[in-house]
Amino acid sequence: SAELRAPPDKIAIIGAGIGGTSSAYYLRQKFGKDVKIDLFEREEVGGRLATMTVQGQDYEAGGSVIHPLNLHMKRFVKDLGLSTIQTSGGLMGVYDGETLVFEESSWFIMNMIKLVWRYGFQPLRMHMWVEDVLDKFMRIYRYQSHDYAFSSVEKLLHAVGGDDFLGLLNRTLHETLQKAGFSEKFLNEMIAPVMRVNYGQSTDINAFVGAVSLTAADSGLWAVEGGNKLVCSRLLQASKSNLISGSVMYIEKTGTKQTGNPTKMYEVVYQTGSETRSDFYDIVFVATPLNQKMSNITFLNFDPPIEEFHQYYQHIVTTLVKGELNSTIFSSRAKDQFGLSTVLTTDSSDMFINNIGIVSSVREKDSPQPSTDGTYVWKTFSPEILTKQQILKLFLSYDYAVKKSWLAYPHYKPPEKCPSIILHDRLYYLNGIEFAASAMEMSAIAAHNAALLAYHRWNGHTDMIDQDGLYEKLKTEL
Ligand SMILES: Cc1cc2nc3c(=O)[nH]c(=O)nc-3n(C[C@H](O)[C@H](O)[C@H](O)COP(=O)(O)OP(=O)(O)OC[C@H]3O[C@@H](n4cnc5c(N)ncnc54)[C@H](O)[C@@H]3O)c2cc1C
Numbered sequence: 001s002a003e004l005r006a007p008p009d010k011i012a013i014i015g016a017g018i019g020g021t022s023s024a025y026y027l028r029q030k031f032g033k034d035v036k037i038d039l040f041e042r043e044e045v046g047g048r049l050a051t052m053t054v055q056g057q058d059y060e061a062g063g064s065v066i067h068p069l070n071l072h073m074k075r076f077v078k079d080l081g082l083s084t085i086q087t088s089g090g091l092m093g094v095y096d097g098e099t100l101v102f103e104e105s106s107w108f109i110m111n112m113i114k115l116v117w118r119y120g121f122q123p124l125r126m127h128m129w130v131e132d133v134l135d136k137f138m139r140i141y142r143y144q145s146h147d148y149a150f151s152s153v154e155k156l157l158h159a160v161g162g163d164d165f166l167g168l169l170n171r172t173l174h175e176t177l178q179k180a181g182f183s184e185k186f187l188n189e190m191i192a193p194v195m196r197v198n199y200g201q202s203t204d205i206n207a208f209v210g211a212v213s214l215t216a217a218d219s220g221l222w223a224v225e226g227g228n229k230l231v232c233s234r235l236l237q238a239s240k241s242n243l244i245s246g247s248v249m250y251i252e253k254t255g256t257k258q259t260g261n262p263t264k265m266y267e268v269v270y271q272t273g274s275e276t277r278s279d280f281y282d283i284v285f286v287a288t289p290l291n292q293k294m295s296n297i298t299f300l301n302f303d304p305p306i307e308e309f310h311q312y313y314q315h316i317v318t319t320l321v322k323g324e325l326n327s328t329i330f331s332s333r334a335k336d337q338f339g340l341s342t343v344l345t346t347d348s349s350d351m352f353i354n355n356i357g358i359v360s361s362v363r364e365k366d367s368p369q370p371s372t373d374g375t376y377v378w379k380t381f382s383p384e385i386l387t388k389q390q391i392l393k394l395f396l397s398y399d400y401a402v403k404k405s406w407l408a409y410p411h412y413k414p415p416e417k418c419p420s421i422i423l424h425d426r427l428y429y430l431n432g433i434e435f436a437a438s439a440m441e442m443s444a445i446a447a448h449n450a451a452l453l454a455y456h457r458w459n460g461h462t463d464m465i466d467q468d469g470l471y472e473k474l475k476t477e478l
């Protein structure tokens with residue numbers, strides 16, 4: 001094996017969401033026990049993984065579902081001694097502003113007949129298209145298990161599926177599927193509602209995030225018992241990192257004279273309480289979206305300067321309401337005959353919500369049971385905060401409502417260019433991957449990649465970075 005130089009003395013990670021905490025975990029694995037890792041967080045550990053409480057029970061408010069083939073998340077849960085709960089269940093309908101254009105049936109065969117009747121074999125072809133994208137994307141796990149790293153998101157995506165795969169970032173989902181022969185009716189009634197519930201956007205998002213979003217309609221989705229954010233706090237513990245509660249204001253490139261050590265290149269200046277403090281680091285990981293509204297970090301003394309990121313993040317509000325749904329908005333059927341537990345909406349629906357569905361608490365293993373008065377806890381995503389009138393329109397009566405506003409994920413606008421991973425010599429940025437697709441697993445993949453990249457660059461192992469033809473090369477290896 002290649003020669004190793006002494007490990008770095010100190011690494012800083014900014015942001016204790018799933019990206020930052022999994023970075024701490026992978027950096028510890030690669031650089032060993034002696035390196036000091038400081039993890040800066042200005043709010044809560046978990047970031048966009050958070051819960052909200054309704055009458056003593058906690059519910060996921062941000063990142064909530066995990067795909068059965070999200071192998072990093074699966075591995076974390078296993079290694080960290082956490083348990084899982086299944087999240088799927090209940091019947092779904094699609095509302096177009098006037099009527100329910102599709103209603104799931106509890107009888108499997110009936111569902112198939114309904115789908116084929118309305119859309120022919122398009123649902124099956126769609127499933128095959130998504131599976132093909134996912135199959136290729138999953139090659140990343142093999143590359144990472146052999147320690148290979150990529151210096152840009154584009155190179156990573158190219159390595160898993162070549163030019164066509166990378167091309168998914170440059171085209172909208174709509175044009176990609178239109179070219180593949182899917183009908184407007186199918187795109188409007190079946191695909192657009194899935195994009196609205198998952199990314200609060202239309203089918204004009206890039207085709208890769210479109211495929212990721214469609215995998216979230218697969219069966220077998222799961223969540224972490226007790227809340228997905230537990231993964232972050234456990235990763236933090238397991239990595240033996242030092243959590244610093246503070247807001248990073250500046251990252252400054254230092255001169256060697258300042259630190260007396262040629263590798264301590266960066267000074268991180270942060271605010272904790274009313275105090276401003278700083279420390280010097282060999283390597284810095286930025287694990288939060290770099291835009292003024294979200295992290296407000298200024299880079300000082302870099303030549304050439306670190307570019308400004310002006311990318312726009314989509315505003316989404318999560319509202320949890322405990323109450324009795326006014327199902328007559330969606331259907332003329334009697335309320336005890338309604339039967340749907342999720343309603344998605346089409347782009348033309350003109351509704352003030354993107355979707356609404358019954359949710360289970362983070363501790364419930366089974367499908368949610370109604371309380372004695374027949375009410376459930378419903379979750380809805382909307383582009384704006386709901387007014388009291390709007391909540392009263394949705395519910396015949398309600399006991400309780402809580403909300404949380406997010407700058408949730410990028411506003412996708414292909415052709416997409418993902419921000420660089422290497423911002424400077426030893427300064428790495430993880431969240432560029434969100435411009436390909438934003439999901440917990442994507443942040444974990446970015447974290448593993450950046451930890452491998454930092455390790456190989458520290459040790460001069462250039463042969464482990466941006467290797468071509470990895471799929472063919474590793475196919476023959478056990
Ligand atoms: C409503 C919603 C629903 C979602 N649903 C799903 C889902 O079902 N499945 C899925 O896989 N994904 C989902 N996602 C996406 C997923 O939650 C995110 O992709 C993922 O959590 C991002 O993690 P991250 O660590 O990269 O960023 P974040 O979680 O945003 O972490 C960044 C952290 O950095 C901190 N920070 C920022 N600036 C500073 C600073 N200057 N100093 C110190 N700390 C700072 C922030 O407080 C934050 O904690 C959803 C997201 C939202 C908002």
Ligand SMILES: CC(C)=CCC/C(C)=C/CC/C(C)=C/CSC[C@H](N)C(=O)O
Nearest residue numbers: 064065066067197198215216439441442
């Ligand atoms: C990265 C890969 C291959 C798959 C991830 C699939 C996945 C679980 C994507 C989730 C996307 C997302 C942002 C969903 C938000 S809404 C989730 C849920 N429907 C809810 O109502 O909370």
